Amino acid sequence: MRDLLSVDDLDRAAIDDLLDLGDDFVEVLGRDVPKVPALRGKTVGLMFYEPSTRTRLSFDRAAKALSADVLTFTPGGSSVSKGESLKDTALTLKAMGPHLMVVRHKATGAPWRVRDWTGLPVVNAGDGAHQHPTQALLDLLTLRRHFGKVDGLRVAIVGDIRHSRVARSLAGSLHTMGASVTLVAPSTLLPIDVDSWEVDSAAGIDEVLGEVDVVYLLRIQTERGGGEVFPSVAEYVSRFGLTRRRADQLPADTVVMHPGPMNRGVEIDPQVADGPRALVTDQVSNGIAVRMAVLFRLLTSEVPE
C-alpha cells in the first residue's frame, strides 16, 4: 500500500490488516506513556483546505503518538489568500521535507493531484463529497470492537447522503466487509449514482428502526447545498430525525453513530447523542488509532514501486 485515497483501493484483507493494527494502537494509546518511537525521523504534512476539527487533530495526534513530526498547512492566513495555487502550495510544502501528505480539499480528486505533483504518498482526509477513507476505517474499527465483527451487521445510514463523503466511503467499505447497508434519506438527498451502490434504501427512518444493528446519522451539509432540498427542519426531523421516542423503539443492542459535527435537535436528539447507545466518543478515540495504523503502514512498508 502506497497511498490511501479511496476505500475502493482496500480489499477485505487490507481492511482487516488496518483494523488489527488499529486494535494494537488502541492498546498503545491506553498506556501510561501513549507514545512509541515507530516513526521517529519521519515527517507528516497536513494540508487542510477545508475547516476540520476532529480529523486534523486526529491525524496530528496519530502522527505524534508514533513520534513523527508534523507540518500543518491551513489556508487561513497563508499565501493562499495571496493567490497561490494548490499545486504551488503542495510543492512548497513538499520542499520542507515531509515523507507523506494528508490532504483535505473541497474539490473531488484533489488528493490524487497532490500525489501526482509531489510523488509523495498521500492520505485522502476528505475530498468534496467523494471519499473519506480514514473515517470509514474508524467506523469499521468502532463497530468491530463493539460487536466483535462487521460481517452480517445491518447498518442504516440516515441523512444527507448525497453530499456525504463519509456515507460514500462507509457504505462501500461496509459492503466489502460483509455488512448490509440501508440508505435512509429524502430522495433529493440520495446520491445521483445510488443505483450503482450496493445498498437498499428507505424513505423514512421509521421503516428501519426495528431491524438494524447500527443507526448512522449524518448532518445536513448546508455548505454543499444540503439544506435547500427539503421544506423545513421540522419536517426533516419528523421523518428522519432520531428523536428520543424513536431511539426508545430501537432493539436493545442497537448502537447510534455520528461522524460529527452533530447538529443536536436536527438529525439527533441531544439526549440520545449523550446516551448509552451512542458510540460517538469511541469513534473519535478509535480514529486516532486507525490513523496511526494508516500512517504506520504507509511509512514503513517497502516502496516505491
Add this chain to the structure above:
Amino acid sequence: MYRHPRSRLGGLMPQVMTSDDLDRAIRRISHEIVERHHGTDGIVLVGIHSRGVPLAEQIASNIESSEKVRVPVGELDIGLYRDDLASRPTTRLGRTLIPVDLSGETVVLVDDVLYTGRTIRAALDAILDLGRPKRIELAVICDRGHRELPIRPDYVGKNLPTSGHEKVSVRIKGIDDVAGVWITDGGDA
C-alpha cells in the same frame, strides 16, 4: 534421541538441544532467578514476542512448582521499537500486556535467542515507556554471540558460538510441533 529435520536448503540441520535439554535449561534458569533474588518478591517475567512469551510462562510454572508462588508474567511486542522499521516489512504486531505496575519491580526479560542485541535494546526502551522498574535482567535460551550493542544476558540456557551465516532455531512447546534447538545453514539470520 537427536532428530535431523531437513532445512529449507536441503542440508541436514544439526540439533544442539533436544526437547529434554531445553526443559532442563529452562528449569535451571528458573532456579537461578529465584536463587539470585532470594525468593520471588518483586519479580515480573516479561516474554518478548513471539517465543519469549511461552518461555516466560514455562519459567513461571517452574517457579510455581518449586516455590508455590505465581510470579506475574507479561508479554511484550517490540515491533514499534525496532530500529529497522524503514527497511523491513512489518507484520502484525503481537500483544503487549503487562499485568502489574512495573515501578520498583525486577523485570526479567525472556527471549529465545540473543544475537546482535538490537531486539533487547528495543525491549529496554519499550519497558521503560511502560514503567520504571528497579532493575531489568535478561534470560535467553541461546546466546549465539555477534553482539552489536553492549548488552549481556543474566541467565543463559546454552552458549552457542555460531558464524554469521548460520541461524539458530529455537522451537518451543505451545508454538512449534517439535521442541528443541537447531543450527541451520543460513537463510535469514
